[in-house]
Amino acid sequence: MKKIKSIFIVFYSLIFVFLAISSFLNLLAPDLNLAVLVASLLNIFSLLGTILAFRLSIKQSDKVFILYNLGGMSLKLFGLLAAILLVLKFLKIDVYGFILLFFIFYFAQLIAEIYYFNNFLKRK
Secondary structure (H helix, E strand, O other), rough: OHHHHHHHHHHHHHHHHHHHHHHHHHHOOOHHHHHHHHHHHHHHHHHHHHHHHHHHOOOOOHHHHHHHHHHHHHHHHHHHHHHHHHHHHOOOOHHHHHHHHHHHHHHHHHHHHHHOOOOOOOOO
């Protein structure tokens, strides 16, 4: 479990360090820097919400577990859709870069969720 947390902390720390360096050295356009930052933050909050729902529901009944996780998944998807629409409407970012980076981070997040759940259940 600690290995997963440390991998994600290192992964997102490297992203933020890259953003800081690229902003300082003007390696990327500012709107692309913003796209990377917003896409990574949206996925971080999504991952934290999923882990929180899983942790709250793991010791509950099957009905509550399904409600928390499937309901949380649909709530998460609608929340991400609303956030993406708001970001695209109100922020001046590279639209194609944001969408591409969001999906890259999202699929990495899904892999991490599966790995996290699998390891959590193996320990139990």
